Each structure stands twice: as structure tokens, then as C-alpha cells.
Amino acid sequence: MAAITYSKSNKSFVTVGVGIIHQNGKYLICQRSTSGSLPLYWEFPGGKQEKDERIQDTIVRELLEELNVKANIEHKLGVYQWQYPLVSVRLICYFVTIKDISMIHLNVHADMKWCSLHDLTKYNILPSNKQIIETLKVQHTNLIK
8 A cells, every 4th residue: 555645845744653552661762774765864763644443553564664563552652743754754653562562573664772761862863753752751750740
């Protein structure tokens, strides 16, 4: 299936499903490969929504394709917009669980890391994903109050 791409003026618009995997106090981030757009940036795993696909199904499909794991959708974290020079991106983020993290196998990414919330800022995070980290920080702060 083709990804849903809309045109707003001369820019494309895509919807991306993002899986937030949090286990043992750490979050999984993946490094984009050297080929493709925005090489070697770090991001939360996920990908473009396809035509007639529910966003939750996008996340499950993308995590299977990218990480070779079956994800279980938990609850929504939020929806974020980001404007790159040639494309506008809408990220729809859900917390997901993975039954067996030892089964993770990188099919498209160059690397992966499990990071504490504090350590996420030490990586060259994809600009559109920085908003996600800020929300996670706010939620974490609210939990410990």
C-alpha cells in the first residue's frame, strides 16, 4: 500500500504512527540509517500511515517491519505537528508494549539504544521527536509530584 501524502501548497503532508516503548525505566530510540532522509538522527520507531489504515495498525505494522516485534498498543501519548522544509509531518504517538524485547532485530535502522528520560537529550534526536520528549518529561514530573 502507498503512504498517505497530502499536498498543502507546494509541501507534502504525511501522518506518522510512533510507538513509544518504555521498559525498566528506559525508552527505546533508533538511529536512522545512512541512506534515506535525515540520516543518522535518532527517533522513536514508527512510520508512515498507509491509505485506509488505522494509526494503531500503522504502528503495529511498522514495528514489525522495522524491529521484527509484535507490538501491543496501550494508550495515546499525543499528536504533534512538525514542519520540515519540504514536508509537514503529523506524529500520532502511542505507548506500546513488546512481549519479548530480546526478539528486537534492526531491519532498517543503524542502531538502537535504551535511554533514561534524562539521557534522551544527549542524542541527536530528530527535530519532530523532540516534542515527544518534552511531553514525556512533563508526564514524568507530574507522576513524581
